[in-house]
Amino acid sequence: MTFSNFYKKTREDRINILKEEQIISNESADKLLNNQTLDVNIAGKMAENHIGTFALPFGVVNNFIVNNKPYTIPMVTEEPSVIAACNNAAKTIGKSGGFSADILDRKMIGQVALYDVENIDLALENLQREGTSLLKLANEAHPSIVKRGGGACDISHEIINFEDTSFLVVYLTVDVKEAMGANILNTMLEAIKPTLETLTNGTALMGILSNYATKSLVKATCTIDVSTLNKDILEARNIAHKISLASKLAQADVYRATTHNKGIFNGIDAIVIASGNDWRAVEAACHAYAVKDNKYRGLATWNFDKNSDKLNGELTLPMPVASVGGSIGLNDTVKIAHEIMNNPDAKTLATIIVSVGLAQNFAALKALVSVGIQQGHMKLHAKSLAMLAGANESEADIVAKKLTQEKHINLATAQQILETIR
Numbered sequence: 001m002t003f004s005n006f007y008k009k010t011r012e013d014r015i016n017i018l019k020e021e022q023i024i025s026n027e028s029a030d031k032l033l034n035n036q037t038l039d040v041n042i043a044g045k046m047a048e049n050h051i052g053t054f055a056l057p058f059g060v061v062n063n064f065i066v067n068n069k070p071y072t073i074p075m076v077t078e079e080p081s082v083i084a085a086c087n088n089a090a091k092t093i094g095k096s097g098g099f100s101a102d103i104l105d106r107k108m109i110g111q112v113a114l115y116d117v118e119n120i121d122l123a124l125e126n127l128q129r130e131g132t133s134l135l136k137l138a139n140e141a142h143p144s145i146v147k148r149g150g151g152a153c154d155i156s157h158e159i160i161n162f163e164d165t166s167f168l169v170v171y172l173t174v175d176v177k178e179a180m181g182a183n184i185l186n187t188m189l190e191a192i193k194p195t196l197e198t199l200t201n202g203t204a205l206m207g208i209l210s211n212y213a214t215k216s217l218v219k220a221t222c223t224i225d226v227s228t229l230n231k232d233i234l235e236a237r238n239i240a241h242k243i244s245l246a247s248k249l250a251q252a253d254v255y256r257a258t259t260h261n262k263g264i265f266n267g268i269d270a271i272v273i274a275s276g277n278d279w280r281a282v283e284a285a286c287h288a289y290a291v292k293d294n295k296y297r298g299l300a301t302w303n304f305d306k307n308s309d310k311l312n313g314e315l316t317l318p319m320p321v322a323s324v325g326g327s328i329g330l331n332d333t334v335k336i337a338h339e340i341m342n343n344p345d346a347k348t349l350a351t352i353i354v355s356v357g358l359a360q361n362f363a364a365l366k367a368l369v370s371v372g373i374q375q376g377h378m379k380l381h382a383k384s385l386a387m388l389a390g391a392n393e394s395e396a397d398i399v400a401k402k403l404t405q406e407k408h409i410n411l412a413t414a415q416q417i418l419e420t421i422r
């Protein structure tokens, strides 16, 4: 099989495989081989007080199946074992058909908050009556999204009281198509703000997109044949049972829930960054979603069905990502990341990302409830320790290999080993 032992090959061979498999073009392969990344002059136009560009490792996971289609997943991360773990999960879950993922909705919400509204009843009556004309006004402010088949489609309001202040908050829902929508929403909200002030006889505090993207939910699931978890079926069932217990613990204990979710974001951040999307927006949305029942909970859940011998995983998240706009078209490496995934549209990209989160959680839980996290993680972290100890490229693998055989896998041991081999 083409991708067999992919991770054991050289960087050059991996790039050539991606080229031969027509996952990337010759031109993209050349850029990867030459490590040609974000052009420094373009970078200077993207961020302020610019002094250079900043590099992070860029890797891929092969044969990651979502909705019956195999994808190669681009990942950017500084953390050892994240990509290996996702690869590991893709392999195991792939044996049971991979992931299924659905877009539950894909719209963004923005808000205009008003205060000092003296006659609330009259303000609400006016808002109710003028709903359609407010949507028209919003759409006139951003005609290009309407031309692409999207646009403002709903407006609602709520009174929110805090201490001695009463806010009248108007929510605008917009179909943003392939964009993430921040600019579209903000333009529309600023356009309707003066009219809202007139209609409510109040003062607008602000008009801004909400990152709590509850109308951009994506649900990923997988059903794993328990027999694939271990050669010994009793041990396989034990692992499945313990993964479902770990899932329960993450629902009940906030200390565990936070780490459970951190593991999910090991994968999600890596692909969101690679795809040039706003990972702060994704993080903010998902952590707010984790507390939607007034308690911070683990986002992914696992249930072991003993009758069918299946382990069922589920992850639902707001995933407000884009396939165009922002910095996506400016960064060559981001363009290659999209090419690696066969240039998915925004909806498909969101389904891939949430599936990666579920995969990452599975790999971490499986390790945690069986051999423990250190065995696999430290084996891969050993290479970073070797480099930190001062090993050059040819020494690093030797030091890392010896280090994994030691009781204490740390920087001091790496330094001692390095001295013995020099």
Ligand code: HMG
Pocket (backbone or CB within 6 Å): 005, 007, 079, 080, 081, 082, 083, 084, 085, 086, 087, 088, 089, 091, 259, 260, 261, 262, 263, 264, 266, 361, 363, 364, 365, 367, 368, 373, 375, 376, 377, 380
């Ligand atoms: P293993 O079973 O000991 O190793 O897994 P293996 O050599 O038998 O390899 C099994 C498969 O893993 C391979 O299959 C690959 O798919 C993949 P093969 O292709 O050989 O048939 N694999 C790799 N892929 C790419 N590069 C590699 C590589 N090595 C194996 N170098 C492994 C070892 C690390 C994968 C496993 O122990 C694992 O998945 N551990 C979880 C590690 C993890 O979650 N790391 C994230 C950092 S820890 C953290 O921040 C999160 C946490 O706190 C979250 C939480 O608490 O929930 C844990």
